[in-house]
Amino acid sequence: MNSQPNNHSTESKEVGSSSSNSSGNNNLPQKKILSDSKFQPMTEPPGALNQFGHRFPDVFQQKGGSYADLPAAKISELMKSSSLDNAPTQSLLSVVNGILEESVERRNGEIPPRVACLLRKVVQEIERRISTQQGHLRTQNNLFKTREEKYQSRIRVLEALASGTKEENIIIKEEKIAHDSKPIEKIVIEEKKTNDTNHEEKTKEDEKKKEIDREVIRLMKEVEDKNMEKKEIDKEVKRLIKDMEGKNAEISTFKQELEAMKKRYEEKNAEISTFKQELEAMKKRYEEKCSKMENMERKEIHKEVEGKNMKRNEIDEEVMRLKKEVEGKNMEKKEIDEEVMRLKKEVEGKNMEKKEIDEEVMRLKKEVEEKSIEKKEVDKVVIRLIKELEEKNMEISTTKQELESTKNRYEEQCSKLESEVKDAKGELKQKLQEYEAKMEKLRNTVRESEAIMESKYQKWNMKQKIMQKAMSFQFSSIQKLNLAWESIKQDVVKERMIYSEECNRLGVNLKPLVNAAENYQTVLAENRKIFNELQELKGNIRVYCRVRPFIPGQKEKQSIVERIGESDLVVANPSKLGKEALKTFKFNKIFGPTSTQAEVYDDIQAFIRSVLDGFNVCIFAYGQTGSGKTYTMSGPNNATNENLGVNYRALNDLFNISSSRQSSIVYDIGVQIIEIYNEQVRDLLTTDTAIKKYPFFNRYRRCIMCINFLLRIRILCTY
Numbered sequence: 001m002n003s004q005p006n007n008h009s010t011e012s013k014e015v016g017s018s019s020s021n022s023s024g025n026n027n028l029p030q031k032k033i034l035s036d037s038k039f040q041p042m043t044e045p046p047g048a049l050n051q052f053g054h055r056f057p058d059v060f061q062q063k064g065g066s067y068a069d070l071p072a073a074k075i076s077e078l079m080k081s082s083s084l085d086n087a088p089t090q091s092l093l094s095v096v097n098g099i100l101e102e103s104v105e106r107r108n109g110e111i112p113p114r115v116a117c118l119l120r121k122v123v124q125e126i127e128r129r130i131s132t133q134q135g136h137l138r139t140q141n142n143l144f145k146t147r148e149e150k151y152q153s154r155i156r157v158l159e160a161l162a163s164g165t166k167e168e169n170i171i172i173k174e175e176k177i178a179h180d181s182k183p184i185e186k187i188v189i190e191e192k193k194t195n196d197t198n199h200e201e202k203t204k205e206d207e208k209k210k211e212i213d214r215e216v217i218r219l220m221k222e223v224e225d226k227n228m229e230k231k232e233i234d235k236e237v238k239r240l241i242k243d244m245e246g247k248n249a250e251i252s253t254f255k256q257e258l259e260a261m262k263k264r265y266e267e268k269n270a271e272i273s274t275f276k277q278e279l280e281a282m283k284k285r286y287e288e289k290c291s292k293m294e295n296m297e298r299k300e301i302h303k304e305v306e307g308k309n310m311k312r313n314e315i316d317e318e319v320m321r322l323k324k325e326v327e328g329k330n331m332e333k334k335e336i337d338e339e340v341m342r343l344k345k346e347v348e349g350k351n352m353e354k355k356e357i358d359e360e361v362m363r364l365k366k367e368v369e370e371k372s373i374e375k376k377e378v379d380k381v382v383i384r385l386i387k388e389l390e391e392k393n394m395e396i397s398t399t400k401q402e403l404e405s406t407k408n409r410y411e412e413q414c415s416k417l418e419s420e421v422k423d424a425k426g427e428l429k430q431k432l433q434e435y436e437a438k439m440e441k442l443r444n445t446v447r448e449s450e451a452i453m454e455s456k457y458q459k460w461n462m463k464q465k466i467m468q469k470a471m472s473f474q475f476s477s478i479q480k481l482n483l484a485w486e487s488i489k490q491d492v493v494k495e496r497m498i499y500s501e502e503c504n505r506l507g508v509n510l511k512p513l514v515n516a517a518e519n520y521q522t523v524l525a526e527n528r529k530i531f532n533e534l535q536e537l538k539g540n541i542r543v544y545c546r547v548r549p550f551i552p553g554q555k556e557k558q559s560i561v562e563r564i565g566e567s568d569l570v571v572a573n574p575s576k577l578g579k580e581a582l583k584t585f586k587f588n589k590i591f592g593p594t595s596t597q598a599e600v601y602d603d604i605q606a607f608i609r610s611v612l613d614g615f616n617v618c619i620f621a622y623g624q625t626g627s628g629k630t631y632t633m634s635g636p637n638n639a640t641n642e643n644l645g646v647n648y649r650a651l652n653d654l655f656n657i658s659s660s661r662q663s664s665i666v667y668d669i670g671v672q673i674i675e676i677y678n679e680q681v682r683d684l685l686t687t688d689t690a691i692k693k694y695p696f697f698n699r700y701r702r703c704i705m706c707i708n709f710l711l712r713i714r715i716l717c718t719y
């Protein structure tokens with residue numbers, strides 16, 4: 001305690017002497033003074049290191065102790081204001097000392113110009129620092145003087161107070177005599193100083209406390225504002241939830257209406273399907289009756305039935321029309337079903353959106369709750385801080401004597417609290433910003449969802465109107481259909497009555513016909529038998545002669561045929577004369593050059609019918625080359641209906657008769673075509689060349705009558 005004022009007094013003196021002895025005569029006292037000086041840190045640079053990381057004189061010392069040997073660059077670098085500013089005063093003094101010593105000891109008082117410049121600069125820097133130091137000391141002295149005057153005035157007051165008793169005055173005088181005036185001043189200054197510092201510390205603490213209180217009040221206000229905002233947000237969320245519930249209620253009512261409409265529509269569909277089933281059953285019954293009627297092969301019945309068929313066709317057409325209408329209705333129903341499904345999907349999508357919004361609202365609620373929890377925590381922290389502050393205040397009030405230590409701890413705690421408060425403030429600000437951003441986002445989403453819901457609601461209204469229109473149209477069409485169905489039903493009932501009456505009448509009329517039909521087969525068999533007997537009577541083997549006309553382009557148009565009769569032919573032999581030249585040939589029938597293919601076949605046609613009654617028939621043409629065998633049997637190339645040959649006509653007749661008898665007999669018609677040439681049988685239908693030819697006679701020179709290895713092709717028509 002006592003050493004400090006002594007240092008102050010000596011310091012001012014020594015500094016004064018050092019400035020007067022700036023020529024550098026006494027280095028050691030300067031070092032001591034500067035190192036002990038209280039004001040040294042004010043003038044000394046904070047770094048005390050040059051830009052090379054060394055202390056200022058170390059640069060010189062590393063270079064072998066000669067300033068004259070220093071390079072110009074280094075000296076210019078040292079002379080820079082930054083280097084000089086950064087160099088400690090002690091180093092500068094040592095540099096000055098070193099240069100002067102070097103010049104005196106080594107160079108006989110001579111200083112190189114570069115080093116002289118450096119010396120000048122260093123001395124100027126030292127002078128500058130001393131002058132600033134002097135200024136500081138002057139101000140300090142002034143302060144001390146003012147304080148001394150104050151203390152002296154106080155002392156005078158104290159002396160006046162203390163002058164009550166002589167003894168005390170004597171003691172004071174003695175004490176005054178015993179003690180130097182300076183120690184008294186020192187004590188007074190110390191007391192005043194401690195009082196001043198305590199007062200300053202108190203004011204500082206009060207200010208800090210007030211600041212903390214203000215900060216706490218401000219935080220409390222912010223928290224209250226946040227609570228208000230939170231309440232408003234809660235209200236907004238509740239309002240949105242209510243709106244959503246209202247929308248949901250509307251959607252559910254609309255869905256119920258849709259379900260009811262769908263049910264009504266399904267009921268109508270069920271009615272239509274039952275009607276359809278009844279129609280189908282009636283149609284089946286009608287078709288069964290018709291098929292029964294069709295089975296009767298009587299033309300008269302057919303005629304009568306045709307009328308019925310006409311009516312039936314009309315009914316069928318009506319049924320088809322109704323079916324089409326029903327199909328149309330079904331299509332419309334499907335479309336409506338699809339629309340309903342689509343609407344359902346949309347409702348599901350809306351529900352999903354609603355769920356998402358609900359989830360968002362729940363998430364935001366959770367966030368709000370979290371924020372409130374955080375806020376509570378912050379409140380707790382603030383309360384804790386307030387409590388700590390109060391405790392600290394208590395401690396400050398109780399521990400005034402240990403002010404220094406408490407002050408340090410208090411300052412540390414204050415700084416900690418400040419940092420915590422700052423952090424909390426920053427966090428609060430950040431949270432507030434985040435919260436505001438989220439709120440803004442939520443508001444935007446709510447606005448968007450409201451807009452979407454509004455548009456969807458309008459769309460739903462439009463769709464509802466369309467659906468109502470469609471449903472009303474459907475109802476009207478169903479009513480029309482019902483009316484049509486009723487009228488058709490009445491018509492069908494009437495028709496059924498008429499039909500049953502006619503069926504009864506037909507049954508009465510059919511009885512003799514049924515009896516006749518029962519005898520039909522026996523009559524038919526008898527007829528066949530009589531027909532074939534007639535053919536036999538006509539002759540089983542018949543020989544016809546056909547005289548072909550001259551072929552166009554044939555040169556000599558001379559014929560040996562003298563006369564062509566009904567059944568005899570006179571041929572003239574040109575080698576003989578008179579009656580011997582003429583020779584008469586008899587045939588079953590003779591066809592002249594003008595005879596047609598149809599006339600030739602007319603006589604053969606009866607045999608073809610016998611084939612289908614189970615008789616074997618053989619028709620073959622015989623004659624010399626070019627006599628017209630192929631023409632008669634097959635017809636010319638590219639034959640028309642007029643000049644078709646016997647084979648084609650016979651096959652056509654076979655097909656006609658078989659089709660007319662198909663209800664009772666099914667015929668299988670096939671062809672085999674062979675050529676017999678040079679006692680060789682050739683299959684003209686087969687494409688297999690290996691088995692193309694067969695011998696006509698067996699090894700016993702007997703004709704092979706049954707050629708069962710030939711290829712047989714089943715045919716259904718001739719074209």
Ligand SMILES: Nc1ncnc2c1ncn2[C@@H]1O[C@H](COP(=O)(O)OP(=O)(O)OP(=O)(O)O)[C@@H](O)[C@H]1O
Binds near residue numbers: 547549624628630
């Ligand atoms: N009734 C007819 N009317 C018109 N032309 C006929 C008649 N008969 C045959 N011809 C013609 O006479 C020619 C010879 O007839 P076709 O080929 O039928 O004789 P072919 O007896 O079958 O001869 P081949 O034994 O050589 O086969 C053919 O050009 C044919 O058109």
